[in-house]
Amino acid sequence: MVNKKEERARGVALKVLQEVFEKGAYSNIALNKELQSSQLSQADKSLVTELVYGTVARKITLEWYLAHEIADRDQLDSWVYHLLMLSLYQILYLDKIPNHAIVNEAVNLAKRGRGAEKFVNAILRAFLNKPLPDIAAIKRKNKRLSVQYSAPVWLVATLIEEYGQERAEAILASLFIRNKASVRVTDLSKVDELAQALSAEKSDLSPVGLVKASGHFAGSQAFKEGLITIQDETSQLVAPTLQLEGWEEVLDACAAPGGKTCHIASYLTSGQVTALDLYDHKLTLIEENAHRLGLANRVKTQKLDAVQVAETFGPDRFDKILVDAPCSGIGLMRRKPDIKYNKESADFDQLQEIQLAILDSVCQSLKKGGIITYSTCTIVRKENQDVIAKFLDRHPNFEPVALTHECSDIVQNGCIVITPEQYLTDGFFISQVRRKS
Structure with a gap:
């Protein structure tokens, strides 16, 4: 018999799926909101997380299977359809919960709609009693x-x-392998000590990165004391490319939530990093991050659209610039599986225009001999290599700078290109250009 707690967990998961599929909510935000307001145990919260991310990640597959048993999904209430997806996900992909318990639970949840429980029971039992349709036959x-x-x-x-x-x-x-938890250690000399204290492993990609399969780093004493900060391994590779000596005036043109801003600030002594964002609440996030890490005196925030940098700051203002550009986020699909369904290939052209507009503006405020690092969390050429090629075409006073890394498999024609299967991280792109002196 399924206990009431598990029933509640599945009810919460169903509510989150409704938000994601019906209202276009981001899965991570909708999930966090529900979990924070719920009274569920830690084990049940883990179950809800598994059910939500798993169902969203397998959405197209689950819909294809269901189409073999449901003639017209538009005739169903959306919550009934999503309950079937949620239940079928458990039947096909989770082996710890017995199938009869999954069906009983779904039938109980379906009782909120008149007659829905019989329909749900019949559909799910069809999947248990017949061979699965064969995807290979497509x-x-x-x-x-x-x-x-x-x-x-x-x-x-x-x-x-x-x-x-x-x-x-x-x-x-x-993308079906669960995302690792990863942090950046703020003091390189403490990497081994913190790895042991946090039962974490050292990152293969970042000398200051620690990872573990799952875990709540933000709840640790090390986090409270500013010894670690939450940052994906790939993102940790960005600030070092600026080769900061400490005195520089740096611009972080698209800075929120401030992970890279703080990483830049950690290299500065007499210099300063100016962090831009369009929204006050995001600038507050950057400031809170900098404060917790003891870097507030080296970080200055300003509310500004990055395309207005040239007219706001004028020429020859910054020694180095980071453009962590707005992008499709295709590299984040493991952490945010709904990204797969919310994008169209047409978005890439529009995004490329924005990315180029930002580069066109910020490059005017860079000093001679200065460098711009351009990074994205996407793995699509149109937002990455093509943007840099077009930028260099438009700006003959700039030249490419070849980046290197100890892991040669992530270096491609002088750019860092990381796809999600290589190190089970976010997908990421980093490139660099220099203004000729």
């Missing part, structure tokens, strides 16, 4: 891979075009 390759990896056809096509089929499939398959 004739069209991109459609088959779309269903297999629960990725829209345009995304499958884009990844195959850019990385070849084998690597594209490896990227997509890796």
